Amino acid sequence: MLSQETVITTHNLTKSFGDFTAVNAITFEVKAGEIFGFLGANGAGKTTAMRILCGLLSPTSGEATVAGFDVYKENESIKKHIGYMSQKFSLFEDLTVRENIEFFGGIYGLSRKELKEKGNDLIQRLGMGKEAEKLVGSLPLGWKQKISFSTAILHQPKIVFLDEPTGGVDPITRRQFWDMIYEATDSGITVFVTTHYMDEAEYCNRVSIMVDGSISALDTPNNLKHQFDTDSMEGVFLKLARQAKRGE
Amino acid sequence: MAEVIIQNITKTYEKGTVKALDNVSFTVKSGELFGLIGADGAGKTSLFRILTTLLIPDSGKASVAGFDVIQDFKKIREIVGYMPGKFSLYQDLSIEENLNFFATVFGTTVEENYELIREIYVQIEPFKKRLAGQLSGGMKQKLALCCALIHEPKVLFLDEPTTGVDPVSRKEFWEMLGRLKERGITIMVSTPYMDEAKLCDRIALIQNSKILDIDTLEGILSKNKQNLFAVNSDKMYQLLKDLRAYPNTISCFAFGQKHHLQLNSGENSLKSLLPYLKQKGHTNISIKAISPDIEDTFIKLMQDA
Incomplete structure (x- = not known):
């Protein structure tokens, strides 16, 4: 599904807080249909970079566009054309599954008719017919994560940002989650994902690794392993992240 | 000698409709580093809260x-030390104040037990005036x-200390x-x-409020007699679908660079x-x-349960 169309471009993108440079002149592109792994140690600057790309934070300098929109001037348009899910905040616990789907779909501008159709379709695909009217708070985490991902792409965004989507879930659910990611890319959605599971880095088309605010490496998992002379992504990560000088 | 003994512990919430722990029994030996391994919602935190006397079991x-x-x-x-999964120190006290507070509450001083925490504390000492929040x-x-x-607790309970932590920091923590x-502290x-x-040293695998198995890692792995193969090709996602559709397949899951096929x-079944x-x-x-490795085995035990 890879094409030459780019969905994210950044050039020397920088964000400073006072005299601390959280993101230091990062330059990269993400192609349409790609699964792009965004790795780095805690405190390397991943969250800051991701917040800029989601239109939530204005950079200090440099350039970036997401889905064709400029991060300085068109951040509201960016928010409409992306999907976002994080482990920390995904769904409203005191709304039912159906209410959450309708709420998030509604926010993304789906009509009532679309909401009904897509909502029913989604509940059926997730096999949650029985749970549709239950409060999300009463469901296991793995289910929440699946619903959360599905609502994040309900409006068929160009790109979906996933911030540690599989943290804490069981090994079967973790793999089912990646099946859903593959399905999403098959339907043309670009996936930008952070994870601390190094086996999941292997599932990405390309992986970037941030160290101390900069991108230290960016390539396919195979090329990275070759470049760093190791047989696993964990090996690549350990070699790079150990060079980090700044604390968290 | 057993330092922690758990006998037929059951705990439910919401008037018995949600089961957190279902007849759980095991022991942790003195001086052991014992791991309770399972996903969010498996029942780990309920068990820790019962052992640290913060929650009363229904029975057991x-x-x-x-x-x-x-x-x-x-x-x-x-006599126990407890580090909850959710950060629970005083956000509006500094590093130094939090540490002094806990020392005082337990009738001791930071100086008295400094040796025990020195190695960890020196890493945050430069910021000791900073608020914990x-x-x-x-x-x-x-x-x-x-x-x-x-x-200086006899038993240390650490609830998911490495969740969301990157591989390098996780390694350092371990x-x-x-x-x-x-130093002889029993750690769960x-x-x-x-x-x-x-x-x-030993692990308990927990899922859906039940213990799947308890043993050393080697012990748990040696019981797993799966007929398992690592398979890869140029098109990994298509391969996963094709392997799952293969008539002799029991299960197939992605494992990083390979798919693990049972x-x-x-x-x-192999020849064709x-x-x-x-x-x-x-x-x-x-x-x-x-x-099979631990994830293969955990998946198998989940499916058998």
């Missing part, structure tokens, strides 16, 4: 260092561990635990990361696999027999 008995979790709850609170995740974790250790164990630690099983024991994949158009196919 448990003791820590010989003290009953219900009758002797005050004694237990004096303003610390990064890794620094909060180190401070919480110092506060849990400052009264190295610290190894050194605490050498929970984690959703299966790969941390190899760093524990075949039935039929005579031809390569022709099948070639016919499906796969290139650069590799099929290797492998021994």
Whole structure:
């Protein structure tokens, strides 16, 4: 599904807080249909970079566009054309599954008719017919994560940002989650994902690794392993992240 | 000698409709580094809260260092250290103030037990005037561990200390635990990361409120007799779908660079696999027999449960 169309471009993108440079002149592109792994140690600057790309934070300098929109001037348009899910905040616990789907779909501008159709379709695909009217708070985490991902792409965004989507879930659910990611890319959605599971880095088309605010490496998992002379992504990560000088 | 004894513990919530722990029994030996491994919602935190006397079980008995979790709850609170999964120190006190507070509450001083926390504390000491609420995740974790250790506990309970922590910091954290164990502290630690099983003396695998197995890692792995193969080709996602559709497949899951395929024991199940994949158009196919690792085994135990 890879094409030459780019969905994210950044050039020397920088964000400073006072005299601390959280993101230091990062330059990269993400192609349409790609699964792009965004790795780095805690405190390397991943969250800051991701917040800029989601239109939530204005950079200090440099350039970036997401889905064709400029991060300085068109951040509201960016928010409409992306999907976002994080482990920390995904769904409203005191709304039912159906209410959450309708709420998030509604926010993304789906009509009532679309909401009904897509909502029913989604509940059926997730096999949650029985749970549709239950409060999300009463469901296991793995289910929440699946619903959360599905609502994040309900409006068929160009790109979906996933911030540690599989943290804490069981090994079967973790793999089912990646099946859903593959399905999403098959339907043309670009996936930008952070994870601390190094086996999941292997599932990405390309992986970037941030160290101390900069991108230290960016390539396919195979090329990275070759470049760093190791047989696993964990090996690549350990070699790079150990060079980090700044604390968290 | 058993330091932690758990006998038929059951705990439910919401008037019995939600089961957190279902007849759980096991023991942790004195001086052991024991891992409780399972996903979010498996029941790990409920068990930790019962053992630290913060929650009363519906039924069953448990003791820590010989003290009953219900009758002797005050004694237990004096001799255990507990680091909850959610950061629970005072956000509006500084690093130094939090540590002094916990030392004082336990009737000791930071100086008295400094040796025990020194190695961890020196990493955050340069920021000791900073408010706990303003610390990064890794620094909060180190401070919480110092506060849990400052009264030199006999048993240390760490609830998911490495969740959301990157692989490098996770490694460092486990190295610290190894050194605490050498000082004779019994440590019970929970984690959703299966790969941390190899760093524990023994582990309990927990899922859906039930213990799936308890043993050393080697012991658990040796019981798993799956007919398992690592398979890869040029098109991994298509390969996953094709392997799942293969008639002799019991299960197939992605494992990083390879897919792990469990075949039935039929005579031809392996023999006809390569022709099948070639016919499906796969290139650069590799099929290797492998021994199951902890994730394979956890998945199998989940499916059997």
